[in-house]
Amino acid sequence: MQRLWGRKVSDLAFGEFLRILEWVAKKKNKQVLYIDRWIPSSKTCFHCGHILDDLDLSIREWRCPSCHSVNGRDENAAKNICAVGASTAGLGDVRRALPAIAV
Ligand SMILES: [Zn+2]
Known part of the structure; x- marks a missing residue:
């Protein structure tokens, strides 16, 4: 995951990363499972x-x-x-x- 998102993943707490992922998914009408x-x-x-x-x-x-x-x-x-x-x-x-x- 770090390779895909670069430094962003290691800079953020993982919970914060998941919150952003859910926000992006909602914006794009996708679902995080x-x-x-x-x-x-x-x-x-x-x-x-x-x-x-x-x-x-x-x-x-x-x-x-x-x-x-x-x-x-x-x-x-x-x-x-x-x-x-x-x-x-x-x-x-x-x-x-x-x-x-x-x-
Ligand atoms: Zn087998």
């Missing part, structure tokens, strides 16, 4: 929903033991947060459909 801070967004495989027991902060990429997909920590977390936010907003489940496997 909050999700539970304890949702395991990094440890949950976006593809199959498998949740790892533990994921060290130094591990930036991991292979899902269930579906064997390789997940980048931040990208996977962002997708999970987006899915939770979308379902919170009543947009339904935005989880990507699994490809059909022909046998």
